[in-house]
Amino acid sequence: MEQCITIESLRHARNTLGNVGFVPTMGFLHEGHLSLVRRAKAENDAVIVSIFVNPAQFGPGEDFETYPRSLEQDMALLAKEGVDIVFTPKAGDIYPQNYVTEVSVKGVATQLEGASRPGHFTGVATIVTKLFNIVQPQKAYFGQKDAQQCAVIKRFVADLNIPVTIITVPTWREKDGLASSSRNVRLNPEEREKAPALYKALQRAQSLFQKGERDRNVLEKAIRDTLKQNNIEKIDYAKIVDPLTFQEVNPVSESGIALLAVPFSQARLIDNLPLALE
Amino acid sequence: MEQCITIESLRHARNTLGNVGFVPTMGFLHEGHLSLVRRAKAENDAVIVSIFVNPAQFGPGEDFETYPRSLEQDMALLAKEGVDIVFTPKAGDIYPQNYVTEVSVKGVATQLEGASRPGHFTGVATIVTKLFNIVQPQKAYFGQKDAQQCAVIKRFVADLNIPVTIITVPTWREKDGLASSSRNVRLNPEEREKAPALYKALQRAQSLFQKGERDRNVLEKAIRDTLKQNNIEKIDYAKIVDPLTFQEVNPVSESGIALLAVPFSQARLIDNLPLALE
Missing domain, CATH: 3.40.50.620 (HUPs)
Structure with a gap:
């Protein structure tokens, strides 16, 4: 090399x-x-x-x-x-x-x-x-x-x-679902424990979409609610968008993608998940 | 082809x-x-x-x-x-x-x-x-x-x-010095007759530079004066600048370049000339 x-x-x-x-x-x-x-x-x-x-x-x-x-x-x-x-x-x-x-x-x-x-x-x-x-x-x-x-x-x-x-x-994930990122090392132990909730929240939206939910607001609320249930209060954004234009779409189509950004004390993490089955 | x-x-x-x-x-x-x-x-x-x-x-x-x-x-x-x-x-x-x-x-x-x-x-x-x-x-x-x-x-x-x-x-010029340009066809006969003055004005600045003049203002005034003497009253700009940064320089160095832009009725012409011998 x-x-x-x-x-x-x-x-x-x-x-x-x-x-x-x-x-x-x-x-x-x-x-x-x-x-x-x-x-x-x-x-x-x-x-x-x-x-x-x-x-x-x-x-x-x-x-x-x-x-x-x-x-x-x-x-x-x-x-x-x-x-x-x-x-x-x-x-x-x-x-x-x-x-x-x-x-x-x-x-x-x-x-x-x-x-x-x-x-x-x-x-x-x-x-x-x-x-x-x-x-x-x-x-x-x-x-x-x-x-x-x-x-x-x-x-x-x-x-x-x-x-x-x-x-x-495709995104590489740790065993608990946290997306691999160079910034993960900056999470303190308590934050590291909470962090898999980002993926859980996206999966929650994906699951609702796959059960037929197409209302963007409902799906975005499900992401925010899941984060809050996991004691993540500060959210930069939680959105469903078109994966090419990144414009908000409502009702959500098969190509829709759920994204979020969450600021922790020393690192801001992002993650995303396509809503249709991959 | x-x-x-x-x-x-x-x-x-x-x-x-x-x-x-x-x-x-x-x-x-x-x-x-x-x-x-x-x-x-x-x-x-x-x-x-x-x-x-x-x-x-x-x-x-x-x-x-x-x-x-x-x-x-x-x-x-x-x-x-x-x-x-x-x-x-x-x-x-x-x-x-x-x-x-x-x-x-x-x-x-x-x-x-x-x-x-x-x-x-x-x-x-x-x-x-x-x-x-x-x-x-x-x-x-x-x-x-x-x-x-x-x-x-x-x-x-x-x-x-x-x-x-x-x-x-290097700029290709007509026999009377006018720089070749697709827009030259839009000059009316009277304007076409005046247009070689653009090159003459640049040559005037070049000649002064080669005789030792290094004051940007004097050189730029010589360009404007030559244009006016040839009945070209409207001038967009007549400037001496550095050929890489296009910043005005004073005193003018060997690399200085004289540039002008002149609006005619249906065409805006530009031309330029390095001040040192080419």
């Missing part, structure tokens, strides 16, 4: 490979990331993983400085998976001082996470565009846990005619 | 070619465009020219509807130059209804043409990014006549790590 730090060295190393599957990450890798790597490994000649905590997608007051980092452990995990190249660029090379360009997405990027985190999806769209232009993969892999991120990426990739196929991989 | 109308057919045809030189145009081709094509032909295995009057780079009240078009004549000219593929996409394929993504550039894109034509460079940056992703050329060719457009394109290509080399080709 080769580690590339400069953009030039990555381009050079990439040119020796055939079809590339690309997994962009912010590091602190968990089983969810590794499931993306394994899928990429199965579907391509070679796999490139990037590790870059992207300052542009963190807002003021968000957790850029304290976002968990573990490069040495990440490298060991990726080597074990048979990854070909790990790209670990410096922020100064990705965003030189005279940098003035942004990729901005309206529509799907303006709801929910876009509303809660202004500028977040512009930061995501810009870094992913840059990484795609540097790595030039055939396919790129993203976790369904970040459902809106997946929708935003599919949107701008189509809109800008970027020649990369976007693959969404 | 093959004409491709759909994005899919262009991608398919492009895949049969080696290194591609790309000349994006809005059609109504003149000798300036053909000089780009000849340069592309000399430097690459194959040449692709696009003809697309891009609605996104015209503001409300600008001349999108009346922009001159001559597809049949353009095709004949390009066939004669030995162009491999002409890409003539439909606006509905380039901007489908659910399209929501923009490439926006600050800094260099905010001055002069950016200030006079809000949204213009966002439209340019977005379409050029899209065309690059569709055509995937090794090199792309732009005329120096649109100096700020060249600077904006070089800026976002670097910022987004787009793997295309941008080549700027």
Whole structure:
């Protein structure tokens, strides 16, 4: 496994490979990331993983400085998976001082996470565009846990005619249902015990939908009620939306997806579940 | 020469070619465009020219509807130059209804043409990014006549790590010095007679610079005075700027460039000249 730090060295190393599957990450890798790597490994000649905590997608007051980092452990995990190249660029090379360009997405990027985190999806769209232009993969892999991120990426990739196929991989969950996330380590023991309620709440909405409930308000209330029953009082949002546009839909259709965001003391967690049987 | 109308057919045809030189145009081709094509032909295995009057780079009240078009004549000219593929996409394929993504550039894109034509460079940056992703050329060719457009394109290509080399080709001029432009046909006979004064005014500033004048205000006044002496009273701007950032600089350095924009009755013309000997 080769580690590339400069953009030039990555381009050079990439040119020796055939079809590339690309997994962009912010590091602190968990089983969810590794499931993306394994899928990429199965579907391509070679796999490139990037590790870059992207300052542009963190807002003021968000957790850029304290976002968990573990490069040495990440490298060991990726080597074990048979990854070909790990790209670990410096922020100064990705965003030189005279940098003035942004990729901005309206529509799907303006709801929910876009509303809660202004500028977040512009930061995501810009870094992913840059990484795609540097790595030039055939396919790129993203976790369904970040459902809106997946929708935003599919949107701008189509809109800008970027020649990369976007693959969404199902959310990896702990045994108790908590979606794997680098931020889970920031839950205190009491919060960690409560956290599986996020998935339970989404499952509750899914179950009601599958029994025939199509009223968005009823389904969203069921999510909020389940969270409250599990002593989670603060909820950022609990919504049923269309999975492509992220617009609220009522009555809810077969493609509807339930999403929630819950702030804990040191971490804000998100999760989602399609309402129809997967 | 093959004409491709759909994005899919262009991608398919492009895949049969080696290194591609790309000349994006809005059609109504003149000798300036053909000089780009000849340069592309000399430097690459194959040449692709696009003809697309891009609605996104015209503001409300600008001349999108009346922009001159001559597809049949353009095709004949390009066939004669030995162009491999002409890409003539439909606006509905380039901007489908659910399209929501923009490439926006600050800094260099905010001055002069950016200030006079809000949204213009966002439209340019977005379409050029899209065309690059569709055509995937090794090199792309732009005329120096649109100096700020060249600077904006070089800026976002670097910022987004787009793997295309941008080549700027010197301005093609009529015998009397008027810079070739598709919009020149919209000058009435009296205006056409006055129009070479744009180049004369820039040459006046260049001559003063080469005699040692470094005061931006003196050089800019010389441009305006020359225009007035030639009965051109309305001037959009006449400026000396840095050719990379398009910021005003005083005293003017060797890299300084003189630019002007002059509105005529049915056309707004721009031109520019580096102040140091070319």
